[in-house]
Amino acid sequence: MADRPHAELGGKTCLQAAKTPNLDQLATMGQVGMVHTVPDGFPPGSDVANLTVFGYDPRKYYTGRSPLEAASIGVELEPNDVAFRCNLVTLRVTGGKSAAGGKGRRAVMEDFSAGHITTQEGRLLIEELDDKLSTDHVRFYPGVSYRHLMVWKGGKDKIDCTPPHDIQDKDIQDYLPRGEGDDLINELMEGSFNILSNHPVNKGRVENGKRPANSIWLWGQGRRPSMPTFREKYGIEGAVISAVDLLKGIGLYAGFEVINVPGATGWIDTNYAGKAEHALWALKTKDLVYLHVEAPDEAGHTGDLKNKMKSIEDFDEFIVGNIIHGMKQFDEYRILALPDHPTPIELRTHTSDPVPFVIYDNMKVRKGDFVSYDERISERKDALVFKEGHTLMDYFLKK
Ligand SMILES: [Zn+2]
Numbered sequence: 001m002a003d004r005p006h007a008e009l010g011g012k013t014c015l016q017a018a019k020t021p022n023l024d025q026l027a028t029m030g031q032v033g034m035v036h037t038v039p040d041g042f043p044p045g046s047d048v049a050n051l052t053v054f055g056y057d058p059r060k061y062y063t064g065r066s067p068l069e070a071a072s073i074g075v076e077l078e079p080n081d082v083a084f085r086c087n088l089v090t091l092r093v094t095g096g097k098s099a100a101g102g103k104g105r106r107a108v109m110e111d112f113s114a115g116h117i118t119t120q121e122g123r124l125l126i127e128e129l130d131d132k133l134s135t136d137h138v139r140f141y142p143g144v145s146y147r148h149l150m151v152w153k154g155g156k157d158k159i160d161c162t163p164p165h166d167i168q169d170k171d172i173q174d175y176l177p178r179g180e181g182d183d184l185i186n187e188l189m190e191g192s193f194n195i196l197s198n199h200p201v202n203k204g205r206v207e208n209g210k211r212p213a214n215s216i217w218l219w220g221q222g223r224r225p226s227m228p229t230f231r232e233k234y235g236i237e238g239a240v241i242s243a244v245d246l247l248k249g250i251g252l253y254a255g256f257e258v259i260n261v262p263g264a265t266g267w268i269d270t271n272y273a274g275k276a277e278h279a280l281w282a283l284k285t286k287d288l289v290y291l292h293v294e295a296p297d298e299a300g301h302t303g304d305l306k307n308k309m310k311s312i313e314d315f316d317e318f319i320v321g322n323i324i325h326g327m328k329q330f331d332e333y334r335i336l337a338l339p340d341h342p343t344p345i346e347l348r349t350h351t352s353d354p355v356p357f358v359i360y361d362n363m364k365v366r367k368g369d370f371v372s373y374d375e376r377i378s379e380r381k382d383a384l385v386f387k388e389g390h391t392l393m394d395y396f397l398k399k
Pocket residue numbers: 046297298301343350
């Protein structure tokens with residue numbers, strides 16, 4: 001949700017301009033502050049930022065994005081396995097025969113999500129790749145939409161790989177993986193282009209005016225992390241609700257139950273109300289629910305101001321509003337609301353800037369002037385500041 005001021009919004013941020021009466025109500029009656037979710041020296045990925053929000057110090061527990069997603073897909077990693085995020089992407093190739101070779105050829109990252117390809121189509125393509133490219137050491141596993149998994153047994157993990165959403169509309173030549181083991185990774189990516197370009201799924205997509213998933217892009221690699229569960233850390237039980245494998249994976253390592261909500265898509269058409277309903281239902285048996293919404297981030301990546309505003313307003317109305325209402329059935333409770341990181345429209349990628357948060361405690365209702373939930377919380381004298389972002393969860397759960 002967090003962003004920077006926009007001329008189109010009269011110098012306001014999305015959060016300032018959007019109608020968010022429910023977040024404002026929490027801010028007015030609760031404790032507001034700013035939290036640094038990305039430690040210095042770390043890339044501002046959703047993996048790092050959400051580990052922080054979950055209360056795990058990335059400096060101690062972060063081993064890469066893909067191992068967290070592997071857990072969600074149900075792939076158990078052995079100690080010497082290296083998991084890679086395998087995006088299905090759209091490359092725009094001109095002047096050569098293949099994506100990664102040939103004189104005079106140019107391959108541009110046209111779409112890191114291959115037009116938000118459906119899960120069903122993505123699965124067919126990944127199964128084809130597993131058929132054609134897998135070996136004793138390399139396997140492909142289907143995930144959701146454009147987000148899939150490659151596991152390299154006895155693999156190398158010190159390869160410099162670039163997230164594809166950071167190189168939209170750029171020539172991939174300058175961003176191909178580099179480092180020990182890069183030859184295999186580049187071979188797989190090039191091999192995928194030759195297989196996927198002519199696949200019936202892609203021919204059908206092109207005929208229907210959609211972007212073809214004509215290549216994979218491997219990145220976000222790492223070995224399995226070892227994290228204490230919430231039961232071990234805090235003595236409580238949790239559940240996670242998200243459309244995104246990464247979030248479910250962090251939840252699984254935290255010992256949470258993963259609750260799959262029908263119609264949760266990770267996009268602006270997600271089932272907001274269903275997520276709130278499932279969260280309230282889960283709280284009858286769990287101590288904590290981590291409810292994640294991806295839509296404002298995706299709108300940020302596509303530079304879509306209108307949809308970012310809409311997703312924030314929908315989040316406020318159908319998630320925060322329904323949660324505030326539904327929590328009244330419980331005697332004592334707290335609500336923490338925040339973005340994991342900013343995805344500013346003008347940059348179309350994540351930043352490390354601190355984000356505003358609010359904690360509402362129904363046993364400690366603050367009575368005072370109206371507080372708007374937005375980035376200007378950073379200017380308030382009563383704002384708490386968490387430089388060590390992972391300690392916010394400790395603060396939120398303290399007795
Ligand atoms: Zn993002």
